Amino acid sequence: xxxxxxxxxxxxxxxxxxxxxxxxxxxxxxxxxxxxxxxxxxxxxxxxxxxxxxxxxxxxxxxxxxxxxxxxxxxxxxxxxxxxxxxxxxxxxxxxxxxxxxxxxxxxxxxxxxxxxxxxxxxxxxxxxxxxxxxxxxxxxxxxxxxxxxxxxxxxxxxxxxxxxxxxxxxxxxxxxxxxxxxxxxxx
Ligand code: 5GP
Numbered sequence: 108x109x110x111x112x113x114x115x116x117x118x119x120x121x122x123x124x125x126x127x128x129x130x131x132x133x134x135x136x137x138x139x140x141x142x143x144x145x146x147x148x149x150x151x152x153x154x155x156x157x158x159x160x161x162x163x164x165x166x167x168x169x170x171x172x173x174x175x176x177x178x179x180x181x182x183x184x185x186x187x188x189x190x191x192x193x194x195x196x197x198x199x200x201x202x203x204x205x206x207x208x209x210x211x212x213x214x215x216x217x218x219x220x221x222x223x224x225x226x227x228x229x230x231x232x233x234x235x236x237x238x239x240x241x242x243x244x245x246x247x248x249x250x251x252x253x254x255x256x257x258x259x260x261x262x263x264x265x266x267x268x269x270x271x272x273x274x275x276x277x278x279x280x281x282x283x284x285x286x287x288x289x290x291x292x293x294x295x
Contacts, residue, residue: 110284118280123287135261140171151175152210158182160216163273164244179204196226207235217245221253
């Protein structure tokens with residue numbers, strides 16, 4: 108199978124360059140999958156994917172988990188078409204599953220300010236789960252303003268705008284199999 112893995116990519120008029128390779132991503136996801144297997148042995152967790160950005164990460168992560176598990180989705184409004192957060196969160200799709208008494212693992216693409224995650228956490232906790240943990244592909248500790256405890260982090264990154272592997276720029280670029288960052292070198 109061949110994935111879409113260019114070294115640079117033009118997306119909505121901006122040039123992006125490779126930042127985290129397919130191999131690096133897959134290695135970390137395998138490690139986190141093994142960790143989840145060990146941490147949830149004898150349990151049947153439910154993964155809650157936060158749409159849209161987490162769908163590729165979630166699909167790969169779940170295929171590295173070998174304990175019984177389920178999946179459901181929660182959808183929030185995102186950045187819109189901008190590269191900075193609007194500072195507002197709206198719920199666009201609620202869970203279908205009943206999570207009362209369940210072991211919930213929230214799966215995010217990226218925790219930036221932490222606003223979306225603190226909003227989701229509050230909603231999930233109100234439903235009375237047995238436990239809640241958070242797994243994120245990316246975390247920008249320098250941008251975090253809301254207090255959220257993240258249990259599994261694939262990569263910590265500086266406060267940069269990234270694209271690919273589920274993350275978009277004005278809805279494009281989610282199909283890239285690697286993670287990219289804006290290439291400023293052409294502006295110098
Ligand atoms: P937060 O609520 O933590 O500020 O932002 C979380 C959401 O903002 C993410 O789920 C993602 O949709 C979007 N986001 C944050 N940083 C980036 C980024 O660097 N690139 C992209 N494409 N989206 C981002």
